[in-house]
Amino acid sequence: MLSLLEEFGGRLNRINFQKYLFLFTERYQTVKSYEFVPFKYGCFSFQSYADRRKLVELGVLKDVDEWEISDGTQFRATIKSGDWASIQRFRQEFGTIKGNDLVREVYVRYPYFALRSEIKSSVLSDRELARVEAVRPVFDTPCLFSIGYEGRSFENYLNKLIKKNIRIVVDVRKNPLSRKYGFSKKTLSETLRKLDIQYQHFPELGIQSEKRQSLKTQDDYEHLFEEFEQTVLTHEAASIRKLFDLFCQFRRIAITCFEADVCMCHRSRVIKALEMLPEWTHSVEHI
16 A cells, blocks of 8 residues: 555545555455445545554654655565556556546446445446446345354445445444454444444343353354353343334344354344244345
């Protein structure tokens, strides 16, 4: 990221930098350094801004509105020669495109990332706007989703929700804290709301973290989940009913926790409790 900024003279405005970073990762990286979601001005990486805040704290970037390197450090010396060559080729390909022309370049090539743009009407033709609308998720059939963030980037997780047209995320962690960027309650809930996805926390449907410390086998997990059903879910009928009412209201709802594999997560038992309601006739999808 810093080497890319250095190649562009060490200073770029926020929109140009996000578009350059996006295009570089899409076109020049097999393993992407950053992932992006459709946001106010197109492709946006929340992780890049978390890194930016840290770099400002360290004094590497200036604490100004733009992306600007603080001193004369040459970051090109810290990356592989092949990566530096890719950055140079990238600048030759896109370096003369800036501002609205750069925004339009991204929107035309990758219309999904223009979905939430507040400026797309000013940079795209009617035909190009129609291409953006054609990729908008329109799923409306009621469906209950299950999603874990283990092994996912924050943007990957968010894109899963956006592409499935999920309208509310229900967090069933007892303690919704994470060392992984984006997944603690405050950041997750605030980011989801920026994407017009509601967030609710049901701590009463969680499991104390200390009970997970000694889990090693699937039998260990099954024993824990059976205990969870007997000691928690049997006493939380009101919460299950509240969860069902949310489902009826929002129609496309995702229950979230940490584990990627739903079989290794207690959210599978929360879903089972919903499915046991006499009114339940809906599909469940694990994403």
